[in-house]
Structure formats: structure tokens, C-alpha cells
Amino acid sequence: MKFLRALFGTPANALLSVAMIALFAATVPRFLRWAFLDATWDAMSRRACAPDGACWAFVKARFPLFIYGRYPATEHWRVDLCFLLLAIACLGCLFAGRRRGMFLLMLLVGVPVVGGVLLAGGIFGLPLVETADWGGLMLNVILSFITIALALPISVLLAFGRRSSLPVVSWGSTAFIEFWRGVPLLAVLFMGLIMLPMFLPDGMTVPNLVRAVVVLTLFESAYLAETIRGGLQGVPSGQAEAAMALGMHHSQAQVLIVLPQALRMSIPGIINIVVDLFKDTTLVSIVGLFDLMGVITQSLKDPSWVGLATEGYTFAAVAFFVCCLLFSLAGGFMERQFGNAGPGKR
Amino acid sequence: MRPPPRTPFRVGSAKALIWQFLAVTLFFAFVLWAGHNAAGNMARRSITFGFDFLVRTAGFDIPFHLLSWDVSDTYGWALIVTFGNSLLAAALSIVLASLLGLLLALMRLSGNPLAAGTSRAIMEIVRNTPQLVQIIFIYFVVLQSLPPPRQSFVLGSGVYLNVRGLLVPEATLDPRMWLLGALALGLMIVGWFGRRPGRIAGLVLPVVLLLAWLIAAGLTADWLIPELKGFNFVGGLRLPPELLALWLGISIYTSAFISEIIRASILGLPHGQTEAALSVGLTRWQVMFLVILPQALRTLIPPLTSQYLNVIKSTTLGAAIAYPDVLQIFGRTVLNQSGRAVEVMVLLLGLFLAVNLLTSAAMNRWNRKLALQGR
Incomplete structure (x- = not known):
């Protein structure tokens, strides 16, 4: 009854409700019929698909390409193992309670080292896989992970640098941060891929993946630095003063007392930046890397599947939506666990 | 016992100066190294540096442009x-x-x-x-599903939407309106950066000025309405x-x-x-x-x-x-x-x-x- 009154209580509200219901009635059944009832799930090519429904057979046939890119099919288990490790480390950090530290160490040290060896190969009898063959959704995840792992320490330095009393250090950090926050990511990615070789010694070549990581890291570290600076400003000065009154050196007080509290307070901001970064890794498809968007655009040129842009890009949207939502949920959980305890509350 | 220093470096102390000098030196060393590499690479590919290319003729077409463009422009x-x-x-x-x-x-x-x-x-x-x-x-799915020009959606008088884009009437403004617009903009900027403009000058006045200018410009302008001729539209933007x-x-x-x-x-x-x-x-x-x-x-x-x-x-x-x-x-x-x-x-x-x-x-x-x- 209360629900009905909320929907139709006043004339204006009733009008709004009727308009919304009409809108749903016009769109939802059509969409459901297209996406599920009339859809084709198994077919060899586009011509075998029902003309009025979605041709999910295309996504099914290209699924390994969408996830792993051109990574050799016999080596897919290495990628799977990497993601398994990553998932265990992340879940451990979230749910392990007191033993969280062990999983954090695994996430920050174990996963990059083991993952790097597994993915690249070339030792321990694992065949070498060139980074040019890495692609698909896997590339988006890898790019995001490496970028965050590198950008976090840099951003902490930048945040402290911007607050430094030394004019050269604070001006330098400010100029760096404002530069990267003032330019579009796509423009710097584009320039980085073309220009980086120009500033390196003759004969030194860098894979495209590394160039993209360098640009993404510099870009994200500027945004992260501002978030962490906000956290640093939120820690009452009494915390550092109390630590120094106990005989700690200034840098000890900052690193051991102020920084952990600041990081805890900047968790929501950091989560937002990570989600944005994950979405922004799609931009590498414009500069010639084959991430999920890149491989989908490429598969749409396949003559037997031509013209299936709706299905391909819908898959991309759903894949990103699920990943981002999972991440937001994990972030919210993390925030509730140890984010909202203000300074000195524990 | 001596109290620990409040900040590690006092501005102007010898230690602070040395650290800053080191930071600046490192930075310039890096810039010099990158610049040296760039100069070497450019010399090898015989590329010169300078902004003189800006006055050279471009020789390509820009498919859509609001300002005037010709292939012979720079x-x-x-x-x-x-x-x-x-x-x-x-x-x-x-x-x-x-x-x-x-x-x-x-x-x-x-x-x-x-x-x-x-x-x-x-x-x-x-x-x-x-x-x-x-x-x-939106580009490959939504807009591609729009009808061809002959079955365009009519969104208003002279506004058509089809697979080739959105057609709107094009206005050729009276040159005097440009002058008036520039004058109003100048006034607004002066007001903006002048002494506290308050809510009236800061928020209401610009909106009123803009609306007044838009109406005046619209009334005095020469309108070109898009028209369907054969398989496509002519006129309009x-x-x-x-x-x-x-x-x-x-x-x-x-x-x-x-x-x-x-x-x-x-x-x-x-x-x-x-x-x-x-x-x-x-x-x-x-x-x-x-x-x-x-x-x-x-x-x-x-x-x-x-x-x-x-x-x-x-x-x-x-x-x-x-x-x-x-x-x-x-x-x-x-x-x-x-x-x-x-x-x-x-x-x-x-x-x-x-x-x-x-x-x-x-x-x-x-x-x-x-x-x-x-x-």
C-alpha cells in the first residue's frame, strides 16, 4: 500500500510512473526477445544465425580470443593460473582477518614475480610468449595491475613531495601532478607510443606494452598523489606531534604513523581511481594494442562474422561492468572493514 | 635531551640546499640525456627542429569543420x-x-x-x-541503425536525423551581431574579474545577456534550412x-x-x-x-x-x-x-x-x- 502511494500518490507522481512503465513496456520485452528468446547460441557463421535475434555464437566462437588475445592456446593454463593466484591474494586480503598481511605480501610481491615468470616464460622450460601476443581482457587486467603496483609508491612520494617544505621538491611535485592532470590520457598515450623511442639511445627498443605501462603509470600516479595528499591532510597534526614527542624522527613519524592512517582514509578515492584506470585501459586499443576492445574491433572484420558490432560491444560492456562492479563491491567491503575508523580510533 | 627536529630540513639550511641542488642536477641530467638522444635520433633521420612548418600548406581536407577550411590552408x-x-x-x-x-x-x-x-x-x-x-x-550500433536520408526523423522544423548525421538550419550571422557579441563578452569578462560582482552580475546578467544576444542574432540572421533534394539534403549544417x-x-x-x-x-x-x-x-x-x-x-x-x-x-x-x-x-x-x-x-x-x-x-x-x- 505504501509502495502504491509512493508510485501514484500525487497526480505528478502518477504521471511519472505511467510514463516510466510505458517506457519499460516499449523497450524491455523487445530487448529480452532480441537478447534471449530469438538469440542463436550455436552457429558456424553469421548466416546461420537467426536474423532478428542476437548472434551470441560469434561471442562464443571468439571467446578465447576475447579473453587471452593471441596468447598460444596450449599456454592458456599459465594465464589461468596467474588469475587464480591474483584472485586468491585479493580474497585473502579481504577476508583473512589477522593473517591479511601474508596475503598482502603475496599480492604485492608474489603475484608480480610469479605472474611475470608465468606469463612471459622463457625460463623453467616455459616457452617464451612475446608481449605483443598478450591481448584481450587479460591485457586490460595486466595493464591495470602493473600500473597500480608501480603508481602507488610513486604517488606516495609525490604526495609527500607536494607537502614538503623544500621549495624545489614541492614545486617539482606540483608541476608534475598538474601537468599529468591537465592533459588527456589518450593524447599522452599516443605521444608516448610515438615519442618514447625518440628519447631513448639509438638501437634501444621498448615493447609497446611497456610504453603504455610507463605512460599509464605516470598519469595515474598524479591522480593517486592528489587522493593520498587529501588523506595526509586529513590526519590531525597531533598524530605526528605525539609520535615525535615519543622520540620518533620526523620521517619515522610520517611513514609509520601518518601514512598508514592517510592511506586508510583515502581508500574510497583509490578504489575510484582503480576502477577508472581499468576502464581507461581500453584506450590502448586506439594506439595499436589488442586489448578487449582491440580484439573485438578486429574480429568484426572477419568475413564470416561481419556486422555483429552490437553483440561484440555488448559483450565488452558486460565484461567491464561485471569486473568494475566486483571491484566496487570489494572496495566497499574494504572501506567498511578498516576504512571508516578515523585517526586514532583503533 | 635535544628534541627531535620538527621537520627534517629547515629551509635554507646547508643540508636542505644540498638535497635540492642534487634533485635539480639529477633532473637536468635526465633532461639533457633525453635531449641528447632525441637530437641524435633526429639527426640520424635528418629531421630538423622548429615551428616553421606551421606556415606550410597542409594539402589535406578536414571532413567536418565549423571554421572555414580549404586544402590550401596552413x-x-x-x-x-x-x-x-x-x-x-x-x-x-x-x-x-x-x-x-x-x-x-x-x-x-x-x-x-x-x-x-x-x-x-x-x-x-x-x-x-x-x-x-x-x-x-553509439557510433557503430545506435547511429548505424538510423534511417537513410529519405526516411529521416523530423525532430522539428528544419531539423532532421538520419544515418548521415543531424541536419540543422545554418545561420549566417549579421557581422554587426559578432561585434555586439564580442562587446557583451568583454563586458562580462570585465565584470567577472572586476570588484565583487555579486550574484546578479555574476550569474543572472551573463544568462540574460546570452539569451538576448541569441534572440537578436537569430532574428537578424540569414537562415539556410536543409531540404531533401533527390537522395540527400542540401543546405543547412x-x-x-x-x-x-x-x-x-x-x-x-x-x-x-x-x-x-x-x-x-x-x-x-x-x-x-x-x-x-x-x-x-x-x-x-x-x-x-x-x-x-x-x-x-x-x-x-x-x-x-x-x-x-x-x-x-x-x-x-x-x-x-x-x-x-x-x-x-x-x-x-x-x-x-x-x-x-x-x-x-x-x-x-x-x-x-x-x-x-x-x-x-x-x-x-x-x-x-x-x-x-x-x-
């Missing part, structure tokens, strides 16, 4: 024309994104569960999918699908963030404001538009500014669908044709930096003025 003019295209996309997106954002926020706050739920669902979907996916989806996709894509993406900002500033107001306004007999709509929104505007401005700056930066995504924006034409075509990578990069990034820093400076100023008028 690279320098190409930079301005394509940046005009970027700013056009940004301006259109800022207007539409603000309106959509307000609509989503009002839906969310309406108290109608159906409207609030729809708004929430749209926001979650939009915020959790990449902007690039949205723009490409055609906004190509690339621009439409970029415009809609950026607007929808940004509106989700703007709606959240508007909602936060409205919810941030004390509930007593609503209650007091209702108790003096205002209707719910009057409360929203006369009491709540004007006050929410204050806390709205800083986060809204950063969203608008994001919009300007996002226009570079047009490169993904070949919209002739400054990155696509100047950063790609001009760079490839002239081979002046460093110069192109400096100009392009400098342009975006300048726009960003100027906008945030102006917005900060306005924000200070609004915030100063205490409650």
Missing part, C-alpha cells in the same frame, strides 16, 4: 580549426551532460521508487562501463555521426557523474531548508528550484568544474571514431605528414594544459566569490 590554421571542432564537441557535451545529470538527480530524489530505481540503474551501468565502449557502441556519437557518448557518461554530484550537494543541505520553505507555503517544485538548487550550486561548483575539464579532455576519444578533432588531425595527420613529432606534441599538450589551467583558475575565482557570501 598547418597552423589546421590546429585552430580542429581545436575548434574539439571545443564544439565539448561545449555541446557540457550542456547536454548537465541537463541529463540534473534529470537523473531529480529522478533519483523524486521519491518515486520507479523513477529513482531507473536513475540508479542507468547510473550504475554508465559508470561501470568504459567511456570508449559507450562512444563506439550537417553534424556528422562522428560528432553525434562523441557528443552523446561523452554526455551520457558525464551525466552519471554530474547527477551524483548534484545529489550529494542537495543532500548536503540541512533538511531544515526544505521544511522551512514548505512551511511558508511553497510547492515542492518551488522549494527545489527556488530554495534548494540555488544553495546547492555553491558546493556544486568545484566538483562540477573538474567534470567539465574531463569533458574537454574526453573529446580526444573522437580519434577512435575518426572525428576530426585536434588529436586525430593535428596529432596524427599533421604529425605523420610533417614528421615534426616533438613540436606537435608540445603544441597539443600545451593547448590542453592552457585550457585546463585557465578554466580552473576562472572557476576557482567564481567559487571564491560565491562562497564568500555567507549564509
Whole structure:
């Protein structure tokens, strides 16, 4: 009854409700019929698909390409193992309670080292896989992970640098941060891929993946630095003063007392930046890397599947939506666990 | 016992000077190293450095341009024309994104569960999918499904939408109107940076001036209405699908963030404001538009500014669908044709930096003025 009154209580509200219901009635059944009832799930090519429904057979046939890119099919288990490790480390950090530290160490040290060896190969009898063959959704995840792992320490330095009393250090950090926050990511990615070789010694070549990581890291570290600076400003000065009154050196007080509290307070901001970064890794498809968007655009040129842009890009949207939502949920959980305890509350 | 130093370095102490000197030296060593490499690489490929290429003839066509363009124009003019295209996309997106954002926020706050739920669902979907996916989806899926010119949708008198784009009447303005517009803009800028303009001069006057100018310009202008001739339209201005996709894509993406900002500033107001306004007999709509929104505007401005700056930066995504924006034409075509990578990069990034820093400076100023008028 209360629900009905909320929907139709006043004339204006009733009008709004009727308009919304009409809108749903016009769109939802059509969409459901297209996406599920009339859809084709198994077919060899586009011509075998029902003309009025979605041709999910295309996504099914290209699924390994969408996830792993051109990574050799016999080596897919290495990628799977990497993601398994990553998932265990992340879940451990979230749910392990007191033993969280062990999983954090695994996430920050174990996963990059083991993952790097597994993915690249070339030792321990694992065949070498060139980074040019890495692609698909896997590339988006890898790019995001490496970028965050590198950008976090840099951003902490930048945040402290911007607050430094030394004019050269604070001006330098400010100029760096404002530069990267003032330019579009796509423009710097584009320039980085073309220009980086120009500033390196003759004969030194860098894979495209590394160039993209360098640009993404510099870009994200500027945004992260501002978030962490906000956290640093939120820690009452009494915390550092109390630590120094106990005989700690200034840098000890900052690193051991102020920084952990600041990081805890900047968790929501950091989560937002990570989600944005994950979405922004799609931009590498414009500069010639084959991430999920890149491989989908490429598969749409396949003559037997031509013209299936709706299905391909819908898959991309759903894949990103699920990943981002999972991440937001994990972030919210993390925030509730140890984010909202203000300074000195524990 | 000597108390530990409050900061590790006192400004001006020998230790501080040495560290700073070291930092500067390292930085310049790095710049010199990179510059040396660049000079070597450029000499090997016999590329020279200089901005003289800007006066050379471009010799390519720009498929869509608001400012006049001819293949015999220079690279320098190409930079301005394509940046005009970027700013056009940004301006259109800022207007539409603000309106959509307000609509989503009002839906969310309406108290109608159906409207609030729809708004929430749209926001979650939009915020959790990449902007690039949205723009490409609109370009390749939504706009491609539009009808051919002969079956165009008629959106108003002289406004047609079809698979080749959006056709709108084109206005050739009276030159005197340009003069008047420039005069009004000058007045506004003087008022803006002059002594405290207050709410009337800062907010109402620009809107009134703009509306007055638009009406006067519209009445005196020469209108060219698009007409269907054979299989296509002639006359009028055609906004190509690339621009439409970029415009809609950026607007929808940004509106989700703007709606959240508007909602936060409205919810941030004390509930007593609503209650007091209702108790003096205002209707719910009057409360929203006369009491709540004007006050929410204050806390709205800083986060809204950063969203608008994001919009300007996002226009570079047009490169993904070949919209002739400054990155696509100047950063790609001009760079490839002239081979002046460093110069192109400096100009392009400098342009975006300048726009960003100027906008945030102006917005900060306005924000200070609004915030100063205490409650």
C-alpha cells in the first residue's frame, strides 16, 4: 500500500510512473526477445544465425580470443593460473582477518614475480610468449595491475613531495601532478607510443606494452598523489606531534604513523581511481594494442562474422561492468572493514 | 635531551640546499640525456627542429569543420580549426551532460521508487562501463541503425536525423551581431574579474545577456534550412555521426557523474531548508528550484568544474571514431605528414594544459566569490 502511494500518490507522481512503465513496456520485452528468446547460441557463421535475434555464437566462437588475445592456446593454463593466484591474494586480503598481511605480501610481491615468470616464460622450460601476443581482457587486467603496483609508491612520494617544505621538491611535485592532470590520457598515450623511442639511445627498443605501462603509470600516479595528499591532510597534526614527542624522527613519524592512517582514509578515492584506470585501459586499443576492445574491433572484420558490432560491444560492456562492479563491491567491503575508523580510533 | 627536529630540513639550511641542488642536477641530467638522444635520433633521420612548418600548406581536407577550411590552408590554421571542432564537441557535451545529470538527480530524489530505481540503474551501468565502449557502441550500433536520408526523423522544423548525421538550419550571422557579441563578452569578462560582482552580475546578467544576444542574432540572421533534394539534403549544417556519437557518448557518461554530484550537494543541505520553505507555503517544485538548487550550486561548483575539464579532455576519444578533432588531425595527420613529432606534441599538450589551467583558475575565482557570501 505504501509502495502504491509512493508510485501514484500525487497526480505528478502518477504521471511519472505511467510514463516510466510505458517506457519499460516499449523497450524491455523487445530487448529480452532480441537478447534471449530469438538469440542463436550455436552457429558456424553469421548466416546461420537467426536474423532478428542476437548472434551470441560469434561471442562464443571468439571467446578465447576475447579473453587471452593471441596468447598460444596450449599456454592458456599459465594465464589461468596467474588469475587464480591474483584472485586468491585479493580474497585473502579481504577476508583473512589477522593473517591479511601474508596475503598482502603475496599480492604485492608474489603475484608480480610469479605472474611475470608465468606469463612471459622463457625460463623453467616455459616457452617464451612475446608481449605483443598478450591481448584481450587479460591485457586490460595486466595493464591495470602493473600500473597500480608501480603508481602507488610513486604517488606516495609525490604526495609527500607536494607537502614538503623544500621549495624545489614541492614545486617539482606540483608541476608534475598538474601537468599529468591537465592533459588527456589518450593524447599522452599516443605521444608516448610515438615519442618514447625518440628519447631513448639509438638501437634501444621498448615493447609497446611497456610504453603504455610507463605512460599509464605516470598519469595515474598524479591522480593517486592528489587522493593520498587529501588523506595526509586529513590526519590531525597531533598524530605526528605525539609520535615525535615519543622520540620518533620526523620521517619515522610520517611513514609509520601518518601514512598508514592517510592511506586508510583515502581508500574510497583509490578504489575510484582503480576502477577508472581499468576502464581507461581500453584506450590502448586506439594506439595499436589488442586489448578487449582491440580484439573485438578486429574480429568484426572477419568475413564470416561481419556486422555483429552490437553483440561484440555488448559483450565488452558486460565484461567491464561485471569486473568494475566486483571491484566496487570489494572496495566497499574494504572501506567498511578498516576504512571508516578515523585517526586514532583503533 | 635535544628534541627531535620538527621537520627534517629547515629551509635554507646547508643540508636542505644540498638535497635540492642534487634533485635539480639529477633532473637536468635526465633532461639533457633525453635531449641528447632525441637530437641524435633526429639527426640520424635528418629531421630538423622548429615551428616553421606551421606556415606550410597542409594539402589535406578536414571532413567536418565549423571554421572555414580549404586544402590550401596552413598547418597552423589546421590546429585552430580542429581545436575548434574539439571545443564544439565539448561545449555541446557540457550542456547536454548537465541537463541529463540534473534529470537523473531529480529522478533519483523524486521519491518515486520507479523513477529513482531507473536513475540508479542507468547510473550504475554508465559508470561501470568504459567511456570508449559507450562512444563506439553509439557510433557503430545506435547511429548505424538510423534511417537513410529519405526516411529521416523530423525532430522539428528544419531539423532532421538520419544515418548521415543531424541536419540543422545554418545561420549566417549579421557581422554587426559578432561585434555586439564580442562587446557583451568583454563586458562580462570585465565584470567577472572586476570588484565583487555579486550574484546578479555574476550569474543572472551573463544568462540574460546570452539569451538576448541569441534572440537578436537569430532574428537578424540569414537562415539556410536543409531540404531533401533527390537522395540527400542540401543546405543547412550537417553534424556528422562522428560528432553525434562523441557528443552523446561523452554526455551520457558525464551525466552519471554530474547527477551524483548534484545529489550529494542537495543532500548536503540541512533538511531544515526544505521544511522551512514548505512551511511558508511553497510547492515542492518551488522549494527545489527556488530554495534548494540555488544553495546547492555553491558546493556544486568545484566538483562540477573538474567534470567539465574531463569533458574537454574526453573529446580526444573522437580519434577512435575518426572525428576530426585536434588529436586525430593535428596529432596524427599533421604529425605523420610533417614528421615534426616533438613540436606537435608540445603544441597539443600545451593547448590542453592552457585550457585546463585557465578554466580552473576562472572557476576557482567564481567559487571564491560565491562562497564568500555567507549564509
